[in-house]
Amino acid sequence: MRLHEGEPFKKVYGPVFAYLNSVSRVHDSEQVLWSDAVLQLSEEINRWPYDFPKSEDFVPANERGRVEGRLLVQDRHIKGGKFVYGHNAYIGLALPGDVGSWERQSKGYQFWSRADKVGNFTIENIVPGDYNLYAWIPGIFGDYKYNTTITITPGCIIQLGSLIYNPPRNGPTVWEIGIPDRSAAEFHVPNPYPNLINRLYIGKPLHNFRQYGLWNRYNELYPNEDLTYNVDVSDYSRDWFYAQVPRKIGNNTFQPTAWEIKFHLPFVMRGNYTLRLALASATRSNLVVRFNNPVARPPHFSTGLIGQDNAVARHGIHGLYWPYSVEVRSNVLVEGANTIYLRQPKVISPFQAIMYDYIRLERPEA
Structure with missing residues (x-):
């Protein structure tokens, strides 16, 4: 703050x-x-x-407001562009700001709810004031924002009707890795060291990431070469490590890691491809992306230094959400075998890491 x-x-x-x-x-x-x-x-x-x-600053129930509505999603490449329900969407009111700004706010109040299976939502007990409505939907890339300011007055009931979210999309999906749910939980979380097991989480597979020291398993799983993922044969639940961490090469000495995504294109279309890249967490890291040339200068994309959430060190599986849409010129791709290089060069500590949420390559429209 x-x-x-x-x-x-x-x-x-x-x-x-x-x-x-x-x-x-x-x-x-x-x-x-x-x-x-x-x-x-x-x-x-x-x-x-x-x-x-x-306290005069604690607003009682009869002086608060309520907002009701329904969230729908329309993506021309999901079910032929028909409306789909905002199933289990997280929907909330927070201070007015840019898309996704609610995640970095701390001064104002926020009021959140979850939509039902057909996208209906009710947000109750809202303190009077001016808000924007924000939302994100498990399984859908990006953030939603309702562009009209909502003013809550004592006892009000505001009915917004149906809201439409058009998620970022430039073309059909070529391939994708992970699930867009702002978490790295679907990726490979290794078994803990036997002498460091926290027995509270034994038998609870959804909490495997809470074990201590998992980041050190990367060196053991990839002792000689960094992670390589082939979109045609690899399984992200088994072959994609839950965090891109530095490689330990000595006492308090670390080396950058460069992961590779390999994919095949039967032909390259004219126009621009798009790489949707969502990070579930970043800690003092810089993700550098290159296509088919691991030493291209300048790189095709770089996030710059981002993140301070320490999710790896705190045994978490997500921190702040970082969505990126990267324009990929067709001339950097080739017919046949292609490789994307994901390099994280910041390596002062073992916790300068990135957790991926979701990666998708879109081709141009035909």
Whole structure:
């Protein structure tokens, strides 16, 4: 957060609820305690916002507003351009800003909800003020923003009707890697070191990434050469390491890594191809992209130095979202075998890493 000279700032954090429970029986005590806590959680959610705070800055329920609507997606290369539902979309109100700016805001309040299976959503208990509506949809590349400012007044109910998201798209998909869900969880997360296992996560495959020291497994899986992924035969759940980390070559000495994506084009179309590149996390990294020439100067694309979320060091699977759309001139591609080089040259620490969310190559329209 950054405050200018003389800028006033005030924000309510809380109330904070702490729940302590106990059980007399030893058998299955953890499950009994957990189930009881989940039940209490649902009760507290139904009571929110609480009616007991006396602070004049805590807005009671009867002075808050509500927004309702439906989110649909239209992509001319998904189901022939027909509308599809914004299934399980994350939809929220935050301070007015650019597309995706909600992720880096901290001064204002945010109010979020999830759409149902047909895209219907309700955002409740919104503090009065001016907002933009933002959204992102698991399985769909990019961010949505409703371009009209929404003003919430005490007790209001705003019905937005159907909103249409047209995600970034320049042409048909040639190939794709991963799932656009802002997480690297679908990629290969290696087994933990036996002496470092956190037993809390044993038997919970969705939490494998929470184990300590997984980044060091990269050297063992790729001892001599960096990761190479062939889109025709490779499986991203098995062959794409969950994070592009530096290679350790000595005590506190590291080497840049350069991953390769290999693909075949039966012919090259005139016009520009597009590389959709979404990062789930970046920590003081610079992703440099080259096509068919690992030493091209200048590179075909570079993110510049980005990221400070430390997701690898914190045993996370995502941080801030970084979506990029890279124009690829057809003259850098060739008929037959092609290679994309993904290099991360910043290697002062082992945690200067990138987690990929999703990569897609689009060809020009016919």
